[in-house]
Each structure stands twice: as C-alpha cells, then as structure tokens.
Amino acid sequence: MDVLVNAAVSADGKLSSRRREQIAISGEADFARVDRLRAEVDGIVVGVGTVLADDPSLIRHDEAHRRKRRGPNAPPPVRIVADSRCRTPTGADVLAGGPTTYLLTSEAAPPERREALRDVGAETVVAGDERVDLGEAFGRLEDDGIERLLVEGGGELIFSLFEAGLVDELTVFIGNMIIGGRDAPTLADGEGFVSAFPELELAGVEQLDSGVVLEWTVR
Incomplete structure (x- = not known):
C-alpha cells in the first residue's frame, strides 16, 4: 500500500489555532491541487478529531482528473476514519x-457504538486492543483492493502513521501566516520522537497561491 500524507500548515507549522477552528491557510489553487490528489487515490483518511472538529464529507475531488488518470469507470475514493473508540457521530x-x-x-470501542455506526452504513474494521493498529487495519483495506491512500489529518493521526512506519510520501502547503500558540495542533502531534527521527528526501518545490508546496518522500 502507498500512503500519501497531505496537509496545509502556517509558516510556523500549525494546522489550526489553539481553538482548533478551521482556518483557510491555502487558496483556490491549492484546493484544486488537493482535489486532483484525491482523484488519484483509492481512499481518503482522516482521524476522528478532524471529524469532530470540521465534520468533513470527504467526497469532493476532481472527477474529470479521476476519469483521465484512472479510467471512466474508476470508482470515487472511499472515505476512511481512524476512530479507536467509535466517537464518530452517527449523523456525521x-x-x-x-x-x-x-x-x-x-x-476498546463500546459494542453498541460499533453497532450504531454499522446501522448507518459504516464498514467497521476492528484492529488493535486499546487503539487502532494502523498497520493491521491498512492491511485489511488492502485486502479490499484499496492500494493508495491520501491522509488529510489531523496531527495525532499523522504522527501515529509516521511512528508505525506507514508513510511513503508527504506533501505540505506552507502558508503565509503565523498562527502561534503552544496548544495549537501541528503537522505531527502525539508524543513526538526523541530518536530514530523519520527522514525525508525533498522531491519537489512549487510556489502556489501565497505560499509554497513541498513534496517529500520518506527514506
């Protein structure tokens, strides 16, 4: 499986403010770039924190680009939520x-919450005891034919994926603003690394909107 992480951060590396409110860090040109990325993958992944904060639908993508790159009958990308305790609202x-x-x-997710989410159409993948075992869960997705994923946040999920050695590529739009705040979420939150830091190799640089897009591969 190929896993691409994409995010937009401020010049000081923040995903949003300390209030965890959605902030427009990039502009229309970057939105179009992300829509093309979405069209090229089999699934789009977010953590439950993103669902609770932003209530995304994860259905927007560049359909014309999808048909061109993947063929006229290629299905749209599936939606994937990493949610260890099934906190996703049934009306999300x-x-x-x-x-x-x-x-x-x-x-660890309450059985009644799993059942409630299945009742509204979610395909549940149970992997891990207290937290989602992302490696096992992604393997199960791969068994279903899902071979390329786009991860869109948040910081806790992105850190967990790097920690598990599951990230292949990282693309970051760096915007022209300072958000600040020690409690504001960053690209990779979680416990943080103290050794064996994941290393990246720069693969591309592009000026876009009022910022820059950096493309990295993971060594």
Whole structure:
C-alpha cells in the first residue's frame, strides 16, 4: 500500500489555532491541487478529531482528473476514519450518502457504538486492543483492493502513521501566516520522537497561491 500524507500548515507549522477552528491557510489553487490528489487515490483518511472538529464529507475531488488518470469507470475514493473508540457521530457528513465509509476502530470501542455506526452504513474494521493498529487495519483495506491512500489529518493521526512506519510520501502547503500558540495542533502531534527521527528526501518545490508546496518522500 502507498500512503500519501497531505496537509496545509502556517509558516510556523500549525494546522489550526489553539481553538482548533478551521482556518483557510491555502487558496483556490491549492484546493484544486488537493482535489486532483484525491482523484488519484483509492481512499481518503482522516482521524476522528478532524471529524469532530470540521465534520468533513470527504467526497469532493476532481472527477474529470479521476476519469483521465484512472479510467471512466474508476470508482470515487472511499472515505476512511481512524476512530479507536467509535466517537464518530452517527449523523456525521462522512457517513452520509456517497462512497463507502470505513471506520477503523479497536476492541476498546463500546459494542453498541460499533453497532450504531454499522446501522448507518459504516464498514467497521476492528484492529488493535486499546487503539487502532494502523498497520493491521491498512492491511485489511488492502485486502479490499484499496492500494493508495491520501491522509488529510489531523496531527495525532499523522504522527501515529509516521511512528508505525506507514508513510511513503508527504506533501505540505506552507502558508503565509503565523498562527502561534503552544496548544495549537501541528503537522505531527502525539508524543513526538526523541530518536530514530523519520527522514525525508525533498522531491519537489512549487510556489502556489501565497505560499509554497513541498513534496517529500520518506527514506
């Protein structure tokens, strides 16, 4: 499986403010770039924190680009939420209509919450005891024919993926603003590394909107 992480951060590396409110860091040109990325993958992944904060639908993508790159009959990307305790609301937009939604969860999730989410159409993948075992869960997705994933946040999920050695590529739009705040989320939150830091190799640089896009591969 190929895993691409994409994010937009401020010049000081923040995903949003300390209030965890959605902030427009990039502009229309970057939105179009992300829509093309979405069109090229089999699934789009977010963590439950992103679902609770932003209620994304994860259905927007460049359909013309998808048909050109993947053929006229290629299905739209599935939606995937990493949610160890099944905190995703049953009325969340990520569960409404559209393509299949996979919910990656753990044995610690209350059975009644798993059942409630299945009742509204989620395909639950249980992997791990207290937290989602991302390696196992991604392997199960691969068994379903999902071979390329686009991860869109948040910081806790991105850190966990780097920690598990599952990230192949990282693309970051760096915007022209300072957000600040020790409690504001960053690209990779979680416990942080103290050794064996993941290393990246720069693969591309592009000026876009009022910022810059950096493309990296993971060594």
